[in-house]
Amino acid sequence: MTSRPETLNAHTEVLVPGRAGRGPALVLTAPISFWGGVDARTGRIADVRHPQHGLSIAGTVLFLPGTIGSSSASAVLMELVHAGLAPASLVLHEPDAILLLGLIVAREMNWETPMAVRLPKEDFARFEGQTVAVATEGLISVERT
Amino acid sequence: MTLVLSPEERATASGERGDGAAMAMRIVAETARMLGAPRLIPIASTHIDGALYHGDSGTLFAERLVQGGAKVAVRSTLNVGALDLTGCSRVRLEEPARGMARRMMQAYRQLGCEASWTCAPYQANHRPAAGTDVAWGESNAVVFCNSVLGARTNRYGDFLDIACAISGRAPDYGLHRPENRKATLVFDVSALSADFILSDSAWPVLGSLYGREVGSAIGVIAGVDSHPGEDALKAFGAAAASSGAVGLIHIAGVTPEAPSLSVALDGAKPKQTIAVTARMVDDARRRLSTAQVVDRIDAVAIGSPHLSLAECEALERLLAGRSVIVPIYACTGRHVLAELEKAERRKAMESLGVILVVDTCVVVTPIMPDLRDGVLMTNSGKFAHYAPGNTGYAVVYGSLAECVESAIAGKPVFARLA
Numbered sequence: 416m417t418s419r420p421e422t423l424n425a426h427t428e429v430l431v432p433g434r435a436g437r438g439p440a441l442v443l444t445a446p447i448s449f450w451g452g453v454d455a456r457t458g459r460i461a462d463v464r465h466p467q468h469g470l471s472i473a474g475t476v477l478f479l480p481g482t483i484g485s486s487s488a489s490a491v492l493m494e495l496v497h498a499g500l501a502p503a504s505l506v507l508h509e510p511d512a513i514l515l516l517g518l519i520v521a522r523e524m525n526w527e528t529p530m531a532v533r534l535p536k537e538d539f540a541r542f543e544g545q546t547v548a549v550a551t552e553g554l555i556s557v558e559r560t
Numbered sequence: 561m562t563l564v565l566s567p568e569e570r571a572t573a574s575g576e577r578g579d580g581a582a583m584a585m586r587i588v589a590e591t592a593r594m595l596g597a598p599r600l601i602p603i604a605s606t607h608i609d610g611a612l613y614h615g616d617s618g619t620l621f622a623e624r625l626v627q628g629g630a631k632v633a634v635r636s637t638l639n640v641g642a643l644d645l646t647g648c649s650r651v652r653l654e655e656p657a658r659g660m661a662r663r664m665m666q667a668y669r670q671l672g673c674e675a676s677w678t679c680a681p682y683q684a685n686h687r688p689a690a691g692t693d694v695a696w697g698e699s700n701a702v703v704f705c706n707s708v709l710g711a712r713t714n715r716y717g718d719f720l721d722i723a724c725a726i727s728g729r730a731p732d733y734g735l736h737r738p739e740n741r742k743a744t745l746v747f748d749v750s751a752l753s754a755d756f757i758l759s760d761s762a763w764p765v766l767g768s769l770y771g772r773e774v775g776s777a778i779g780v781i782a783g784v785d786s787h788p789g790e791d792a793l794k795a796f797g798a799a800a801a802s803s804g805a806v807g808l809i810h811i812a813g814v815t816p817e818a819p820s821l822s823v824a825l826d827g828a829k830p831k832q833t834i835a836v837t838a839r840m841v842d843d844a845r846r847r848l849s850t851a852q853v854v855d856r857i858d859a860v861a862i863g864s865p866h867l868s869l870a871e872c873e874a875l876e877r878l879l880a881g882r883s884v885i886v887p888i889y890a891c892t893g894r895h896v897l898a899e900l901e902k903a904e905r906r907k908a909m910e911s912l913g914v915i916l917v918v919d920t921c922v923v924v925t926p927i928m929p930d931l932r933d934g935v936l937m938t939n940s941g942k943f944a945h946y947a948p949g950n951t952g953y954a955v956v957y958g959s960l961a962e963c964v965e966s967a968i969a970g971k972p973v974f975a976r977l978a
Contacts, residue, residue, distance in 0.1 A: 430594055431594065446775075446805070448802075450614075451923070451945070451946040451949045451950050452949060455614050455615050456615075461949040461950075462948075462949045463850060463948045463949065464847075464850075464948075481775070481776075481805070482805065483771070483775075483802075483803065483804055483805045485698075485699055485802075485946075486609045486697040486698055486699050486702070486715055486716060486717045486718060486721075487609060487612060487614060487717070487718050488717060488718075489717035489718045489719055489720070490610065490612070490614040490615075490617075490618050490717075490718040490719070491614055493617045493618065493621075493719070494614050494615030494616075494617045494618070496617070497615065497616065497617035497620075498615065498617075510594050510595055510596075512591060512594070512595055512714065512715070512716075512717060512720070512731075512734075513715060513716075513717030513718075513720075514717070515591075515594060516587070516591060516717045516718070516719050516720050517717075517718075517719075519587055519590050519591060519594070519719075520587060520621055520719045521617070523583055523586065523587060524617070524620065524621060524624065526617075
């Protein structure tokens with residue numbers, strides 16, 4: 416089997432620092448509202464109109480093509496962090512002032528918090544189906560299996 | 561750009577005014593840093609969405625602020641909570657969640673917030689002046705505040721709202737800056753019939769379409785001849801903010817920053833023009849419904865955002881003294897309840913089968929029976945958007961008149977299209 420090219424790795428900007436993450440990449444294909452769109456008790460995508468409806472974001476490296484809707488997204492994400500159901504890391508194409516507050520406040524509460532990093536949207540797709548690691552300085556790497 | 565804090569802000573962040581004030585200032589500053597804001601700006605008021613229980617973490621955060629001696633520095637109204645403190649409706653939240661929700665609502669009161677408990681604070685006497693900087697949460701309130709009142713706010717998420725309230729500061733970025741408030745897109749509704757624009761489901765349907773088409777861009781609506789009324793704009797903004805990341809919408813000739821199309825666009829050419837067709841509207845209306853087979857309904861829910869007194873009057877008029885066989889959950893704030901109680905109107909509505917839901921609403925907390933395959937009819941674009949995920953009910957969308965007739969008949973009744 417040939418080894419994967421190094422270009423699969425990506426250097427990102429750290430939006431919110433936190434714990435390094437590792438998990439299966441979940442690349443959402445549509446923006447999501449965390450409040451109403453993700454079940455805070457299970458981590459599952461609850462929005463029936465969302466293409467990834469039914470999948471769990473818990474423990475994944477979650478690639479988010481954008482967020483919509485409610486200003487309670489931060490509360491849902493913080494609840495997921497507190498309950499141990501948060502994604503292992505979050506990857507966004509731009510800072511999200513509502514959602515990422517959930518991480519900023521969780522850090523203030525001294526809870527162990529996943530990190531959020533910034534990566535251009537067009538780079539998301541190549542991580543689909545891979546197990547990836549996100550290092551504290553922001554490097555996303557694909558794990559060789 | 562690097563964030564520069566004033567000496568006073570730095571002192572607060574390091575604990576000079578107590579642990580709670582320090583935590584609030586650090587949260588505002590950390591958010592500003594993430595967003596690339598160069599400084600913090602003073603704000604005149606806040607509307608706080610953070611007192612709605614989503615789990616224990618939010619309660620623990622609010623109580624940490626209380627323990628740290630924090631108090632709000634500016635007028636702060638509260639959005640809905642998870643409980644109906646007026647006792648009008650029964651919330652089926654079980655212990656221990658119920659107790660945690662109550663503790664959360666109490667903590668926000670202890671921080672100095674007003675017990676407004678409504679998602680329509682702008683109809684409950686909280687109306688900041690045009691041009692003032694404020695920090696509002698609750699997506700529909702944000703849109704109304706920016707668009708209809710002309711005050712300046714970003715879409716403040718839960719926890720940043722209370723942090724801004726305590727620090728009296730907000731990050732200087734986004735919609736606080738006049739240059740970021742100009743429309744870059746035209747949403748042209750001039751091809752739609754005047755009858756449709758005047759109909760009572762026009763604005764929520766258009767809002768749902770607008771949010772999906774426009775996303776986070778700032779648009780100006782062209783082709784609206786007369787002011788549709790604040791309740792219509794409320795419904796429009798709420799639907800748009802549910803399907804998109806919308807914070808500010810101009811309507812040429814209607815909203816304060818859009819005396820004309822060219823002013824809203826700052827004299828520039830729009831980057832995009834969306835010519836709305838009757839077909840797009842039909843499609844948007846269809847997408848609001850999720851129910852496959854509609855031979856019955858189990859509940860009607862109205863009041864997202866919370867019903868104004870005028871909307872309650874419309875409900876009374878349409879009921880015309882007739883009882884419903886499927887309950888109508890009418891969600892509103894205590895500012896309206898106080899009026900309804902004056903002339904025994906509350907009792908009259910309840911005797912017909914209306915369940916008033918106050919301080920909260922049916923998609924944020926369990927009020928409606930837990931039904932498998934339940935079907936909910938609503939006239940609200942926002943309820944239509946959130947009900948399937950939050951309540952498990954499938955949605956049938958209709959106008960207020962259709963909702964009322966359906967509640968009386970126990971099955972969907974649609975007006976014949978003219």
